[in-house]
Amino acid sequence: MSNRPPHLQQDDINALLDARHEAPFSVLGIHKSGRTSWCVALVPDAEDVTAKVGKKTVPLQRIEGPLFGGKVPASQSHYELMATYADGTEHSFLDPYQFGPVLGEVDQYLIGEGTHRQLWKALGAHVTEHEGVAGTHFAVWAPNAKRVSVVGEFNQWDGRRHPMRRVGGTGVWEVFLPGIGEGALYKYEIAPAEGAPFLKADPVGFGAQHPPETSSVVRDITGYGWDDDDWMQSRGKAQQRDQPISIYEVHLGSWRRTAEGRRLSYKELAEELVGYAKWMGFTHLEFLPISEFPFDGSWGYQPLGMYAPTIRFGPPHEFRDLIEAAHKAGLGVLLDWVPGHFPSDAHGLAQFDGSHLYEHADPREGYHQDWNTLIYNYGRTEVKNYLVANAQYWLEEYHVDGLRVDAVASMLYRDYSRKDGEWVPNRDGGRENYEAIDFLKEMNVVCYGAVDGIMTVAEESTAFPGVSTPVDAGGLGFGFKWNMGWMNDTLRYIEKDPIYRQYDHHLMTFPIDYSFSENFILPISHDEVVHGKGSMIAKMPGNEWEKFANLRAYYGFMWGHPGKKLLFMGCEFAQWEEWNHDVSLDWDALHGDKQRGIQSLVRDLNHLYRETPALHRRDCDPSGFRWLANDPAQSLSAFARFGEAEDAPVIVVCNFTPVERSWSVGTPEAGLWEEVLNTDAAIYGGGNRGNHGAVQTTETERDGHPQSIDITVPPLATVMFRLRK
The missing domain is CATH 2.60.40.10 (Immunoglobulins)
Structure with a gap:
């Protein structure tokens, strides 16, 4: 075959035509044989192909099928191919096989x-x-x-x-x-x-x-002109454990929709959501996963496009617009990040190259029975690199302020949600997943080392030690951990009829025993208002008035309790329906006085929390908390919160019965204690009972303190007092 280049063998031809050639650059493009240059091009459906090399146009001959070749002059410039098709159309293009490698x-x-x-x-x-x-x-x-x-x-x-x-x-x-x-x-x-x-x-x-x-x-993610320098330089201080952190957790697709049911875009959310969260006094927004995902019903927790912000709300640069708007409003942004599992959709990572590349081959290690998903092989260096780099990517390329890592417990333990015989022990015969632990440590070390001022948060539901302890001190290296124990215990308590609460008072008091073992966030998240669990207001016992009073008292207790705060959207105004990802929150509920009262309370709690050092500065330090009194028979509790020496302490008093109480409580200091919050106030929908101002201590010893205050505690209410200094 005279028009066949010497470097092109029949095996090459067959492999190219069958689309199975493993080294196409070795035969396609221009190659020299002695002093002669030969061009080989594969152009399916073409009738004729010519090569324009330098100033010369050379027709290529058909070698076999869509494979064309011929002698061409030597040239240092790029050459073009011109293909002519049966219908007479022509297409000119630069041949990709003339370009050298990009990766160095x-x-x-x-x-x-x-x-x-x-x-x-x-x-x-x-x-x-x-x-x-x-x-x-x-x-x-x-x-x-x-x-x-x-x-x-x-x-x-x-x-x-x-x-x-x-x-x-x-x-x-x-x-x-x-x-x-x-x-x-x-x-x-x-x-x-x-x-x-x-x-x-x-x-x-x-x-x-x-x-x-x-x-x-194809998305060009370079060249975004960030205008958030002030925030980026100050966020490190704002995200330390001695600062107020109050997080508004949001599912972008159902926070608010238009009258026609359309989801808001990133640009619309940049105005409406950011403005609302700022007005409500939250310090951070947390988005349910936005990495591209195939199934709406997963809420993003089954991601496949780990490096792509979902197109549901707009292109990547508009997602950056949302982040930038939040920063300009003084709000941090956290992303839910899901490195614990991925779905088996055919276009995704499952058996990516025909082998178990990203996932374990053994289903006892590589398959999540609870979620019908696959598990990453954290022990493979390239897979670990893929995930660690992904964490850094969101922090670096999108200026995200932190990552909340989903389902950490499922990663830490090989027997998570498995029966005997359904899991593979580690090399020492135990249940800990050493590879996942190493991955999480490396992720935290890399992210904190590479990007200034960020925070990472673990959703971890076990007592695994040192989750929020630095890696060099033996921990996993997270900045914070969700306090799932606090959430479970206190919700169990508040859902009970008040007549029975006296028997379970420990559910409200026991969590303090471990509240300082980690840097905790108190989460009332999306998981608490779905799957038949009911909305927060629907969980509350009693008639309508008692339901709202219970919820107000609970939120007051939550904001007074040590730990950073997280509240899922809709919970801040007590919508009656549990969350449905397919529709908007029920903003019409705010036509009701009681719902507006809950919203006003959460707003005031946020502002009080942020403006009162005693309520946040020692959230993660046992010196910032002291029990003052507990009366289980009457479902009464009183505790004090402290900041630094110059900060005015705060007393938090809770009454979880529908009976007004007169109570004498010992105080850590003598003086005038000002009532700074009362969840029974009329502006919140309450009965406006309480102390209406300040209370002076008397020299009456109580609860081990030389002085005390005599106070009125309204029914189903939390009252806070701050020492006037």
């Missing part, structure tokens, strides 16, 4: 070692200029694939057209496609070691189609 030796070394901290800058689809030409560089990790191609509308989703090159021994494949830019749809077609090729979305894709469509989308 440092990238290859770090990827191979599993320590590429900014992995997203090497992998994924990057709009860039390479060798003076604009286009997109694609790179994906698929070490066990026989061939990987980029496919999209730009090449008729044909895996023959743009097969990629292997990058050393890293298991990464890459190709630079000139002329491809922002908004292009793409997937990877992967030919496994055995079996037919299949399509996968990009594990490091920065954008995705709106579900149920499953393609990745």
Whole structure:
């Protein structure tokens, strides 16, 4: 065959035509044989192909099928191919197989070692200029694939057209496609070691189609002009454990919808949600997961696009607009982050290159029975690198202020929610998942070391030690941990009929015994108002008045108790219905005086908490708390909160019966104690009973203190007093 280049063997031809060639760059493009340059191009459906090399246009001959080749002049410039089709149309394009590799030796070394901290800058689809030409560089990790191609509308989703090159021994494949830019749809077609090729979305894709469509989308995430320097420089202090942190947890798709039922966009949320959270006095917003996910009903907790903010509310730069708006309003932003499991959807990570690449092969390690999802193989260096880099990505690229890590307990224990015989012990025969523990430690060390002023939070429901202890002191390294024990105990208590509370007083008092073992956040989260659990107001016993009074007293107790605060949307105004992710919150409920009263109370609690050092400065320090009195028979409690020496202490008194009480309580200091909050106040929908001002101590010893105050405690109410200094 005279028109066949010497470097092109029949085996190469067959492999190219069958889309199974493992090294396409070795045969496609221009290659020299002696002093002669040969061009080989694979152009399906073309009738004729010519190559424009320098100033010369050379027709290429059909070698076999869609494979064309011929002698071309030597040239240092980029060459173009011109394809003519049966209908007479012509298409001119730069041949991708003339471009050298994009990934350098440092990238290859770090990827191979599993320590590429900014992995997203090497992998994924990057709009860039390479060798003076604009286009997109694609790179994906698929070490066990026989061939990987980029496919999209730009090449008729044909895996023959743009097969990629292997990058050393890293298991990464890459190709630079000139002329491809922002908004292009793409997937990877992967030919496994055995079996037919299949399509996968990009594990490091920065954008995705709106579900149920499953393609990745080329997104240029560079060049955003951030204007939040003041916040970024000050947030480190605002997120320390001695600062007030009150978090408003939000599901973006159902916080508020338009009259037509449309979800608000990121840009609309930047105005409406941010403005509301600021007005309510919260310090932080926390978003349920926004990493792209296929199923609305998972609320984002089954993510597949770990590097893509969901397109449901707008493109990536508009998500940045939302973050920036929050920062300008003085609000931090936390993201729910889900490294504990992922769904098995065909376009996702499951058996990504035909092998169990991201997940364990053994279902006893790699399958979550509770959620019908797969579990990452944390012991594989590349998988750990993928997840650690993802955590840093959100903090660095999107200026997110912290990550709340979902379902940490399920990661820490190999026998989580499993029966005997359904799990694999660790190397020492125990239940702890050493690989997951190492991953979490590394994630915290890397994130705190790489990005100033951030915080990480663990949703961890067991007594695993040292969750919020630094790694160098033997802990997991989180900044804070959700206090699930406090939430479970206190909700069990407040749901009881008041007549029975005297027998379970310990449910309100016992949590203090462990309240300082971690840096705790007190969470009333989305999990407490779904799946038949009812809304917060619906949990409360009694008639309508008693329900609202109970809830007001509970919120007062929560804001007075040591620990940072978290409240899920809708709970702040006591909507009657439990949360439904498919519809908006019931904002019409605020037409009712009692709902407006709850909203006003939460707003005032936030402002009081932020403005009163004794209520937040020692949230995580036992010296910031002291019991004053407990009367289980009457469901009464009194405790004091302290800041630094110069800070006025606060007394919190709770009455969880529907009977007004007169009570004498010992105080830590003599003086005038001003009533600064009363959940029974008329503005909150209460009966306006209480002390209406300040109470002077008397020299009457009580509860081990040389002085005390005589107070009125309204029914089903929490009252706070601050020493006037």
